[in-house]
Amino acid sequence: MQDHKKQLRRRLEAERTALAPEQRAAKSEAICRMAIDRVLEPLLLRRVSAGESPVLFAYVPLQAEVDVGPILRWGWDKGVPVAVPKVIAAGKQLQLHLILGYDDLEPGAYGILEPGLHAPVLVDLTRLEVMLVPGLAFDASMGRMGYGGGFYDRFIERCRTERGGDEPFKLALAYDLQVVPEVPMDAHDMRVDAVVTESKLLSTKL
Numbered sequence: 239m240q241d242h243k244k245q246l247r248r249r250l251e252a253e254r255t256a257l258a259p260e261q262r263a264a265k266s267e268a269i270c271r272m273a274i275d276r277v278l279e280p281l282l283l284r285r286v287s288a289g290e291s292p293v294l295f296a297y298v299p300l301q302a303e304v305d306v307g308p309i310l311r312w313g314w315d316k317g318v319p320v321a322v323p324k325v326i327a328a329g330k331q332l333q334l335h336l337i338l339g340y341d342d343l344e345p346g347a348y349g350i351l352e353p354g355l356h357a358p359v360l361v362d363l364t365r366l367e368v369m370l371v372p373g374l375a376f377d378a379s380m381g382r383m384g385y386g387g388g389f390y391d392r393f394i395e396r397c398r399t400e401r402g403g404d405e406p407f408k409l410a411l412a413y414d415l416q417v418v419p420e421v422p423m424d425a426h427d428m429r430v431d432a433v434v435t436e437s438k439l440l441s442t443k444l
Contacts, residue, residue, distance in 0.1 A: 242422050243383060250374045253415050254302045262302060268436040269411050270308035276439050277409055277432055278309065281368055282318050292367035293319045293360060295334060295406065298343065298351040303372060304411040314339060321360045324352045325389070332393045334360040363397050366406040371430050376410050380429040380442055381421030394428045407431050407443070414438075 257265070278294070285292045294313050299305050313320040323332040324346060335353035337343065346352030360366075371390055375383040384390060397405050408430040414437055423429075432441035 243386075246383065246418070246422070247374050247386070250416055250418075251302075254374075254413060257302065257413070263305065265413055265436040266305035267308060269304050269413075269434055270306060270312075272436075272439060273309060273409065273411060273434045274312050277407075277434065277444065278312070278318075278368060281407060283316060285367065286317055291319050291365065293321050293334075293336070293365045295321050295323075295366055295369035297370055297372055298322055299372075300348075300350050304413065306370060306411060309370070319365075321366075322353055323389075323393075325350070330387060330389055330392060331396075332389050334363075334366075336360055363400045364404075366397065368407045368409055371408050371410045373410055373412065373416075373430075375416055375418050375421050376412055376430065376433045376440075377418055377421045378440055379420075380431065380433070380440070381423050382410060382428065382430050383421045383423075384427075388426075391426055391428050409434065411435075 282292055282294060296306055296310055296313070310320060319336055321334040321336050323334055325348065326333050335357035337353050337357050342353055342357045343351040344354045371382065373382045373384045394405060408428070410430045410433045412433060412435055414435045417433065417435060417440070431443045432439065
């Protein structure tokens with residue numbers, strides 16, 4: 239299985255990187271628009287309107303990943319608290335920080351923009367309502383193949399522990415080319431709750 243995963247990762251990374259910048263921009267805009275309309279507004283805005291502060295866990299895209307910038311800006315515009323991760327090398331953990339804009343980010347581990355130390359840490363993980371989950375491959379059964387570091391798998395385990403078995407809604411944003419017939423899954427690999435591409439919404443919970 240590990241060889242299959244490596245081959246699939248290499249193929250999809252190459253196909254994703256081969257997209258022209260203008261293609262990536264147009265597809266990312268369509269993906270984010272569908273994610274906002276079909277998932278984020280229904281799950282988050284009703285609670286914000288009721289005076290609650292549900293947190294959206296986002297990430298800063300790297301290289302050819304879907305540009306989630308429109309979702310970050312939507313969150314800030316609508317008063318949805320936005321948290322992004324900082325990589326903690328010890329134990330390969332993610333620590334979430336609340337950010338109010340791009341000025342709160344600085345270069346961090348692996349060349350990824352991360353929250354600066356001045357950005358407050360999100361201590362209470364029960365506030366997490368939705369998390370955007372990066373990855374390389376997804377399927378209609380909500381299988382996910384990440385980059386091999388296990389950061390998000392470990393974070394979900396931590397959520398289950400701190401939330402009494404509960405998890406935030408896990409939303410993957412991907413190009414159509416990243417949806418495959420079947421993702422090779424190990425027992426510890428997490429599944430997502432929805433996948434949004436430029437042409438469709440796949441979900442077992444919506």
